[in-house]
Structures are given as C-alpha cells and as structure tokens.
Amino acid sequence: MDITKVLVADAVDASCVDLLKKFSIQVDCKYKLPKEQLIAEIPNYNALIVRSDTKVTADVIAAGKNLKVIGRAGAGVDNIDVKAATAKNILVLNTPGGNAISACELTCSLITTLARNVVPGAASLKAGRWDRKLYSGHELYGKTLAILGLGRIGKEVALRMQAWGMRTIGYDPIVSAEDAKKFNVESLTLEQIWPQADYITVHTPLIPATRNLICSAVFNKCKKGVRIINVARGGIINEADLLAALNSGQCGGAALDVFEQEPPVDKITWELIKHDKVVATPHLGASTTEAQIRVAVEIAEQIVALTKKSKEYSVGGVVNRDVYDKLKL
Incomplete structure (x- = not known):
C-alpha cells in the first residue's frame, strides 16, 4: 500500500511520528481540528491517526479522496464510522492489546477501592x-x-484477582469454556452469572448487543449489594438504572471510568458521579505512560507494515477484515 503522507489529528506519543518518519513517511501533526478544517485537510493525506478526541464521521471520510487507512491509537473504534470507511475500501485499524495491562490494573484498583x-x-x-x-x-x-468479556483485559483481571482469593466466573460468546478454564475462569451463561456475582466487571466493546447490557432487569436478578465496575465503554451499563439500584441498595457500589457522554453533561450522569457509593474517574483506563507509548508505536508499526517497507512488523489490529482481504494485503 502506497502511504506517503499521514495526518495525526490527536496527540499521540512522539514514538509514533518518529517511527513513521524513519521509513520516509511524511507526518503532519494537527491536533483538535474543527470538523470543517479536518474535512478541508483530509484530501491531502493517505492515512489518518486519531485517539479519542477526533470523530471520524461519514462526511470526513467522504472528503478523504486519497485516504487509504484510518488508525486509532487505542482499543475500539467508537469514534470512527467503520461502515462509511468500509464502503470506500478504507482500512480501519486499532491497537487492541496496547492498553490491556493499564486497563486491567485500573480495574483491579477499583475493585479493591470499592x-x-x-x-x-x-x-x-x-x-x-x-x-x-x-x-x-x-x-x-x-x-x-464475574467478568463479562474474557479477551486480553478480562483475562489479565482474572489472573490478578485470583491472587486475592476471588472465585472468577465469566461470559464471552467468543472465548470457549475450555480456553477460559486455562486461566481458571468458569464460563457460564449470563443468566447463571447474575445471581452468583458479588462483583461484576465489564470488558466488552460497545455494540448493539452490549448497550444497556446491565440494566434494572439484571440488577433484580443479582444479589442485593452487588458491586459494578466499568472500565470499558459508557453505555454498557444503563446509568439511570444503575442510579436507581444504588439508591435502593440493590447495588452496593459502583466504580466507573467511562460514561455515556464524555465529558459528562447529563444530569443523571452527574448524579452518579457525585453519589456516595460511586468511585468515578475521567476515562483513565489507558492513561499510563507505558500504554500511550505502546499504542503509539503499534499503530505506526501497522502502517509501516502496510507499506511493505519492513518485514519486522505486522498488521494485527484490522477492524474491517473484508477490506483487508479485498485489498489482498
């Protein structure tokens, strides 16, 4: 893939820019561009790198006449219109493992804090x-x-909290019971999990199947006093239902690093944040020096791998696999 010019639209560690330049790729860093300005700039670039601030909407993608790759230095692509990118055969990348340890450690800290x-x-x-x-x-x-989502982060949380003597159960529609057993997690259905859990931590993407996954109907099936931790994505837990469960005592406490709106503006969200049974942090899951260096390097490595300028790197964070296969990369 011919990638000669890259626009970095959100602040990433300098290691990202350094690696791209090492392979003679021109890099321009223009942070927090207004949408109109981003639309005006994007035709000049083959690749766009973002973190969370920049929203890569359908109209931004439509303006990217020469755009071939959109890369997010982080896990998940909530801020990228993947459907629009796929329709234009633009490859979407992320770095799913780059912040796993940092997110895991924050999760474990919040469990013990609660x-x-x-x-x-x-x-x-x-x-x-x-x-x-x-x-x-x-x-x-x-x-x-109970660990909902047994991928990289969920697995690491399980291993660490087992050292505290906790029994770990979990659910993941992709990870088999046999694979979960290898790291001492008993794989159960959600209906089996709800009445058994003292703590529930979520480590899933925000997709239609997981939006409002934890809601009033779920709280009613849980033990009285169950505690909830969310270092994944806002929207997986219904905030209004969580607030009601905290007020009734059905939920004994919650630790939230992510919210339906970021920064929060909704009245209910602020009631949750200020609630005396809630520990709230401003989306710090990946906010460590190590994680930021890791995701910056990983997204740059993937772009270099696409150019075939080095056999040292590989493309491991493809989101729209159909485009990757179609381009025969």
Whole structure:
C-alpha cells in the first residue's frame, strides 16, 4: 500500500511520528481540528491517526479522496464510522492489546477501592473526621468476581484477582469454556452469572448487543449489594438504572471510568458521579505512560507494515477484515 503522507489529528506519543518518519513517511501533526478544517485537510493525506478526541464521521471520510487507512491509537473504534470507511475500501485499524495491562490494573484498583471504602474514607479524614466504623469494608477473599468479556483485559483481571482469593466466573460468546478454564475462569451463561456475582466487571466493546447490557432487569436478578465496575465503554451499563439500584441498595457500589457522554453533561450522569457509593474517574483506563507509548508505536508499526517497507512488523489490529482481504494485503 502506497502511504506517503499521514495526518495525526490527536496527540499521540512522539514514538509514533518518529517511527513513521524513519521509513520516509511524511507526518503532519494537527491536533483538535474543527470538523470543517479536518474535512478541508483530509484530501491531502493517505492515512489518518486519531485517539479519542477526533470523530471520524461519514462526511470526513467522504472528503478523504486519497485516504487509504484510518488508525486509532487505542482499543475500539467508537469514534470512527467503520461502515462509511468500509464502503470506500478504507482500512480501519486499532491497537487492541496496547492498553490491556493499564486497563486491567485500573480495574483491579477499583475493585479493591470499592471493597475497602478507600475514597469516602480518605475524603472523610481530609475533612477532619475519624469515621473508622462508618467506612468498615469487607474482604475480597472468597468473593465471586464475574467478568463479562474474557479477551486480553478480562483475562489479565482474572489472573490478578485470583491472587486475592476471588472465585472468577465469566461470559464471552467468543472465548470457549475450555480456553477460559486455562486461566481458571468458569464460563457460564449470563443468566447463571447474575445471581452468583458479588462483583461484576465489564470488558466488552460497545455494540448493539452490549448497550444497556446491565440494566434494572439484571440488577433484580443479582444479589442485593452487588458491586459494578466499568472500565470499558459508557453505555454498557444503563446509568439511570444503575442510579436507581444504588439508591435502593440493590447495588452496593459502583466504580466507573467511562460514561455515556464524555465529558459528562447529563444530569443523571452527574448524579452518579457525585453519589456516595460511586468511585468515578475521567476515562483513565489507558492513561499510563507505558500504554500511550505502546499504542503509539503499534499503530505506526501497522502502517509501516502496510507499506511493505519492513518485514519486522505486522498488521494485527484490522477492524474491517473484508477490506483487508479485498485489498489482498
């Protein structure tokens, strides 16, 4: 694939630009362009690299007369119109494994934080109170952790929380029961999972099948006091239903790193964020130095691999496989 000019529209680690330039690919970094300006610029480039800020909509793609590749330095492509790209035979890439460890570690941190009331306890002490009895928690040892999505992140979470003595159960329509058993996760149906889980953590993409996956009907099937963690995508948990479950006590606590709107503007979202049973962080799952370097390098490596200028790299993050096969890359 002939790729000579790349537009980097969101801030990525410099290692991405350095690697592309090493293989004589021209790179222009123009961050946070207004949509109209992006549409005006995109015809000049063969490839576009984004993170989360830039929305690659159908009209942006339509303007990309010379566009061959759209790459996201991160996992998932929620901000890219894959259908529109596919219709124009534009390859869409992401870096699905680049932030797995960082997202996993944040998930594990949030589970332990919920168990021991770390956030409200710390806030109370900073406010000059000594509320030891009020913020008594519980052990994770012997508790059941349900992991929805047993890919890279889900697997890593399972391995780490097993070290805390948690029983791990999970669901993934792609990962077989035999493969899940290899990392000590008992594969169950969702209906089997709901009444058994003390904690539920989600690690799935946001697709029609997972939107509002956890809702009032699910909370009613769970143990009273079940705790929920979401470091995946906003929208997988119905925020209004979660708020109601927290207020009724059916949900004992939630740790949320992602929201239906980012930055949040909805009243219900802000009620959740401010709720005394909620630990909320501003989408920090991939926000580590290591993850940002990793995804930057991985997206650059894939673009270089497409040019055939190096046999050292491969294309492992293809989203629209039909286009890849059609182009016989």
